[in-house]
Amino acid sequence: MSCISLVYNDGFSWVKENNISFKGYVYDQDGNFLADSGAISLFREISDRDALLSLMQGLDGAFxxxxxxxxxxxxAVDAMSMFSLYYSPLEDGWLISDSAHVAGKKLPELMLNTEAIPEFQTAGFVVGNETLFRNVFKTQAGEVLVLQDDGSLQRECYHYYLPSKFYAAQPEQLSGRLKDILQGVSDRLMASLRGRTAVIPLSGGYDSRLIATMLKKANYRDVVCFTYGKPNRESVLSQKVAEGLGYPWVFVDYRDLDMHAYLADPIFLDYCDQVGNATSMPFLQEFFAVKHMHERGMIPDDAIFIPGHTGDYIAGSYVEKTIRKENAREYRPNTIARRYFGFRAQTGDERKHITGRLEKWFSDYAPPRASIDDSYDIYTEDWDLKEKFSKFVFNAAGVFPFFGYEFRFPLWDRDFRNFFRGVPFSLRSYKLLYDSVLEEAFFKPQGVCFGDQELKERPGDLRMQQLRKFLRPFIPGHVRERRMIERDYLMYHTFTGAMKKEMTDKGIVLPSGINHFNAIICHWYVMKTKEFTQLPR
Known part of the structure; x- marks a missing residue:
């Protein structure tokens, strides 16, 4: 008989009623916000896979x-698998848990999944339903599973970010529709907050600013904005936005924090276990800020964090970088391996291995019929959301529940993403439609549009990035490292320096060709995961 062991109850707790366990929040087909027993009521009559698949098509949220x-x-998990579940085979069924470490405990031998290490070290996540533990598997974004007690299983994806057709409407008409959709997004957000303090990780970009202006437009008063790192152009804009809207602004200066012994801090190590979960790089940039504010009582215990995931991506900020086709004969797995797996240089064997793993992913991929664009690869975009955004970007929001807080994702709202799914790429490129609507309908009316001071990416910027990427292998390692530190306003070099020292002390040598501080975090995390497999059980 299959066994269920659920251990993480911070921020959002598991709620159990008879044979149903639920965690998170859900919007029903009518957009009503439901949690706890209200959410469980949606599933009481479900008795088979088909009924569950049908229900999931009409739901939204994080659950x-x-x-x-x-x-x-x-x-069943939401379209991003925000509260992922892990499962491993037993003699008479499955062990199911919200912890990969727990799911691996009853295996005859817990071993490192060496097949997944190259992709993890170069991109920060494990592709597909595997983890860094052999024979421990993970739910995928937008997935329904049936785990039979005889050891068999069925997996089916119900959510794809693919256009059934592209809109033929004029930009002015689409702008009007987007304004209406954003009003609906705002209404649903306000209803879900229920008067609790809204905490916005406010950068210098447009997504978090949109959330702040939505709250202001709705006369929501209990709002705290924060940013972190060391002073930089983003923090200057963040402060101007908060002050312009009349909201308190907190800056957590990482230069003032004592990080010298953080690798020995049980809180930090627990965070890595819970948020990394043998699948994803534990994201560090907000950890120290949220910990600082939490320990000093700077925000209420029932506050709700509202990050900007992932308005700019849905609106098109990455289409020129990652899904524009270079030529008609482009081979998708190889292109993805080259574009997405670049935290450090890959060896030839690693590139071949990662490409092969991606080939396997796409061989199992069965998307519905969709409208295609000759210049952009819609299937790479869907892969991106299912893999990198689910396991790397959205997974980073796990820091908020870890410290006991809930979150909301208004810019991953179903109506919002369904709208942009049909917007022509000509209006998604460089966020053309999105930015114009935000500036005219939200920022200018509230006095938080700053013209030439904005950190907007333009075609010339992308060409410079591509040139730097081409030249990167020819630049000496010490020069690359110096440039990384010069641009490091989040102080990554400080806490990754401690990780490098721990690895060096244990005889682990980092490979050459480090392009991002994340590579160091990934190598350190693989080391810690391997150490866990060697512990007595």
Whole structure:
């Protein structure tokens, strides 16, 4: 008989009713916000996979649900798998948990999944349903599973970010529709907050600023904005936005924090276990800021964090960088391996290995019929959201529940993403439609549009990035490292320096060709994961 062991209850708790366990929040087909028993009520009559798949098509939010039935367990996760579940085979079923470490405990031998290490070290996540533990598997974004007690399983994806057709409407008409959609997004956000303090990680960009202006436009008063690192252009803009809207602004200066012994801090190590979960790089940039504010009581215990994930991506900020086709004969797995797996230089064997793993991913991929664009690869974009954004970008929001707080993702709202799914790439390129609507409908009316001071990317910037990437292998390592530190306003060099020292002390030598501080974090995390497999159980 399959066994269920759920251990993480910070921020959002598992709620159990009879044979159903639920965690998170959900919007029903009518856009009503539901949590706890209200959310469980949606699943009470579900008795098979088809009924669950049908229900999931109409739901939105951040949640996971487990339904135990006779001889099987049904599992469903939201379109980003925000509360991922892990499962490993038992003699008579499956061990199911929200912890990869727990899921691996009853295996005859817990071993490192060496096949996944190259992709993890170069991109910060494990591709597909595997983890860094062999025979421990993970739910995928937008997935329904049936785990049978006889050891068999069925997996089916219900969510794809693919256009059924592209809109033929004029930009002015699309602008009007986007304004209406954003009003609906705002209404649903306000209803879900229920008067609790809204905390905005406010950068210098447009997504978090949109959330702040939505709150201001709705006369929501209990708002705190914060940013972190060391003073830079983004923090200057962040402060101007908060002050312009009349919201308090907190700056957590990382130069003032004592980080010299953080690798020995049980809180930090627990965070890495919980948020990394043998699948994703534990994101560090907000950890120290949220910990600082939490320990000093700077925000209420029931506050809700509202990050800007992932308005700019949905609106088109990455289409020129990652999904524009270079030529008609482009081979998708090889292009993805080259564009997405670049935290450090890949060896030839690693490139071949990662490409092969991506080939396997796409061989299992069965998307519905969609409208294509000759210049942009819609299937790479769908892969990007299912893999990198689910496991790397959205997973970073795990820092908020870790410290006991809830979150909301208004810019991953179903209506918002469904709208942009049909917007022609000519209006998504460089966020043309999105930025114009935000500036005219939200920022200028509230006095937080700053013209030439904005940190907007333009075509010339992309060409310079591509040139720097081409020249990178020819630049000496010490020069690359110096440039990384010069641009490091988040102080990554400080805490990755401690990681490098720990690895060096243990005889682990980092490879050459480090292009990003994340590579150091990934190598350190693989080391810690390997150490866990060697502990007595």
């Amino acid at each position: 996971s649900v487990i339904i135990r039935l006779e001889n099987r367990v049904l599992i």
